[in-house]
Amino acid sequence: METTAPAAKRTGGRSALVLGAVKRATEELIEEKGRERLTVPMIAERAGVNPTSIYRRWGDLPTLINEIATYRLDPARPLPETGALRDDLTGWAREIVEHYSTPVNAALLRGGASVAGERESDCLRNRRAEATIFVGRHPEAGITPDQVIDHLVAPIIYRVIFLPWSLDDTTAERLVSDLFDLPSRA
Amino acid sequence: METTAPAAKRTGGRSALVLGAVKRATEELIEEKGRERLTVPMIAERAGVNPTSIYRRWGDLPTLINEIATYRLDPARPLPETGALRDDLTGWAREIVEHYSTPVNAALLRGGASVAGERESDCLRNRRAEATIFVGRHPEAGITPDQVIDHLVAPIIYRVIFLPWSLDDTTAERLVSDLFDLPSRA
DNA sequence: CAGTTAAAGCAACTCTATTTGCATTAGACT
DNA sequence: AGTCTAATGCAAATAGAGTTGCTTTAACTG
Numbered sequence: 001m002e003t004t005a006p007a008a009k010r011t012g013g014r015s016a017l018v019l020g021a022v023k024r025a026t027e028e029l030i031e032e033k034g035r036e037r038l039t040v041p042m043i044a045e046r047a048g049v050n051p052t053s054i055y056r057r058w059g060d061l062p063t064l065i066n067e068i069a070t071y072r073l074d075p076a077r078p079l080p081e082t083g084a085l086r087d088d089l090t091g092w093a094r095e096i097v098e099h100y101s102t103p104v105n106a107a108l109l110r111g112g113a114s115v116a117g118e119r120e121s122d123c124l125r126n127r128r129a130e131a132t133i134f135v136g137r138h139p140e141a142g143i144t145p146d147q148v149i150d151h152l153v154a155p156i157i158y159r160v161i162f163l164p165w166s167l168d169d170t171t172a173e174r175l176v177s178d179l180f181d182l183p184s185r186a
Numbered sequence: 187m188e189t190t191a192p193a194a195k196r197t198g199g200r201s202a203l204v205l206g207a208v209k210r211a212t213e214e215l216i217e218e219k220g221r222e223r224l225t226v227p228m229i230a231e232r233a234g235v236n237p238t239s240i241y242r243r244w245g246d247l248p249t250l251i252n253e254i255a256t257y258r259l260d261p262a263r264p265l266p267e268t269g270a271l272r273d274d275l276t277g278w279a280r281e282i283v284e285h286y287s288t289p290v291n292a293a294l295l296r297g298g299a300s301v302a303g304e305r306e307s308d309c310l311r312n313r314r315a316e317a318t319i320f321v322g323r324h325p326e327a328g329i330t331p332d333q334v335i336d337h338l339v340a341p342i343i344y345r346v347i348f349l350p351w352s353l354d355d356t357t358a359e360r361l362v363s364d365l366f367d368l369p370s371r372a
Numbered sequence: 373c374a375g376t377t378a379a380a381g382c383a384a385c386t387c388t389a390t391t392t393g394c395a396t397t398a399g400a401c402t
Numbered sequence: 403a404g405t406c407t408a409a410t411g412c413a414a415a416t417a418g419a420g421t422t423g424c425t426t427t428a429a430c431t432g
Contacts, residue, residue, distance in 0.1 A: 010399045010408055018410075035300050036248045041389065050411050055390065057409085062222045106303060113347050114221050114300030117292060122348045147364060154344035155336035161299050162308045162343075178333060195378050196429045204380070227419065236381050241420065243379085374432095381426070388419080396411070402404090 021047035022054060026068055031104040035065065035111040062115040069112035070123040073099050079130060085138040086180055092130065093152055093172035100160040101167055110161055127153050143179070151179045207233035208240060212254055217290040221251065221297040248301040255298035256309040259285050265316060271324040272366055278316065279338055279358035286346040287353055296347055313339050329365070337365045 025047035030038055040061055044051035058064040073096075080091035100106050112123035131148040135141070152175050159166050211233035216224050226247050230237035244250040259282075266277035286292050298309035317334040321327065338361050345352050 013399055014397080015399075015409060036246075039389070051390080052392090052412080053410055060222075060390095110300050110302060114296050116296060116348045117350045124348055149344070150341035150361060151337050151364065154341040157344055157348075158335070158340035162302045162310055164303045175336060178337065199429055200427080201379060201429075225419070237420080238382080238422090239380055246420090376429105376431080378429080379427085382424085384422090386419100386421070389417085391416070392414090394412085394414105397409085399406105399408075401406090 018047070018049050018053055021049055022064070023068055025049075026064060027104050027108070030065070030107040030111060034107060035114060038065075038111075040064075062111075065108065065111040066115050066123055069108040070126070072105055072108060073126065075126045075129075079133065081137075085134060085141045085143065086176060088134050088137070089148065089152060089179070090173055090176045092134065093156065093176055094169070096127070096153070096156055097167055097169070097172050100156065106160050106164055109157065113161060124153070124157065147179070152176065204233070204235050204239055207235055208250070209254055211235075212250060213290045213294070216251070216293040216297060220293060221300060224251075224297075226250075248297075251294065251297040252301050252309060255294040256312070258291055258294060259312070261312045261315075265319065267323075271320060271327045271329065272362060274320050274323070275334065275338060275365070276359055276362045278320065279342065279362055280355070282313070282339070282342055283353055283355070283358050286342065292346050292350055295343065299347060310339070310343065333365070337361065 022043060025043045026038075029043055029046060033042075038061065040054050041051045043064075044054055054064065058067070080088045080095075082088055082091070100109060109123070116122060128145065128149060131153065132145045135143050135145055135148060155175055156167075156171065159171070208229060211229045212224075215229055215232060219228075224247065226240050227237045229250075230240055240250065244253070266274045266281075268274055268277070286295060295309070302308060314331060314335060317339065318331045321329050321331055321334060341361055342353075342357065345357070
């Protein structure tokens with residue numbers, strides 16, 4: 001039986017080159033033309049690769065886009081660890097805002113959005129994992145991963161997608177501030 | 187010169203029928219197949235309309251989807267007006283959650299997301315207008331439209347798009363509660 | 373209740389995405 | 403090195419999207 005992944009047999013050399021070229025080409029083109037005007041042959045040409053190779057590897061464009069969107073922000077990068085939850089989250093949120101301020105990444109996110117829900121393709125699942133790490137370090141703060149998602153990640157992502165012009169380098173701090181300081185109101 | 191809009195000349199009768207049929211067909215199909223596998227000819231067939239008519243009216247699929255996504259939640263519907271901001275927002279948020287719990291509307295939203303940013307196609311602009319009305323009625327609460335967007339609308343939309351299974355009928359209240367009650371923390 | 377013409381239909385055509393079978397290249401393993 | 407075969411390339415075939423010119427229908431106007 002093969003519950004264990006089929007495991008790609010050839011990962012280096014030419015295959016890796018193609019992979020990289022396709023990835024790069026997709027990123028460039030999605031930024032230039034946007035998700036809606038992107039096609040597989042277009043990517044293939046830019047990558048100097050045969051379209052067939054793309055179809056055979058990924059099956060279709062949505063799959064390709066989703067894969068790239070998911071792993072763009074390195075899941076292995078170091079996370080802020082200042083000792084204070086608020087500072088950790090501020091640094092982290094800043095990084096996310098900055099990341100998605102790049103047109104490439106914003107475009108990829110929108111592409112990811114259009115295929116989300118259909119499969120297990122939540123290209124932001126890594127963000128949730130990271131949020132969990134942060135709050136786990138400071139249980140005394142009484143903040144839940146869900147709250148971080150709802151009040152920090154969600155607003156950023158929402159604005160990236162629908163109101164990109166509204167993002168600036170004060171956004172992260174403002175949101176963290178809301179998260180911690182929203183006073184009780186009558 | 188025609189800087190002034192061409193202005194549609196025929197709005198009733200057959201035109202209206204086509205419009206309705208196309209709208210309905212698009213909604214059905216985007217739910218069935220998802221944004222990515224939707225095509226104009228497909229819609230035309232389901233609607234019993236000639237593809238040409240769609241191309242000529244809307245130009246392309248993204249435009250069509252965006253238009254439908256924008257006006258799905260009737261902008262003229264009555265808004266909650268209980269006298270208390272918190273209750274208004276709770277009712278409103280509930281309505282939004284319920285709206286997007288329908289697969290059709292969720293799919294349309296994702297479709298809207300994939301074309302957002304590229305044009306003035308913020309299919310959620312009406313939500314912002316509504317938020318402004320609510321906080322405008324209760325300036326004493328000290329809540330801004332931006333905060334409503336960030337902490338109420340954004341989390342809902344985020345979950346609709348990426349984590350649809352996480353929405354339930356407690357979501358709206360939870361978010362409003364966070365918005366009002368998030369205690370100050372160290 | 374005509375006349376005008378916007379909007380829809382139709383059909384042939386173009387263009388481009390996607391598929392498929394086969395040949396070629398080159399990773400991985402011995 | 404040599405073998406096996408996964409992965410790519412190539413090219414022809416298919417399919418379906420989108421375009422265009424023209425015809426027909428029927429919504430508005432007077």
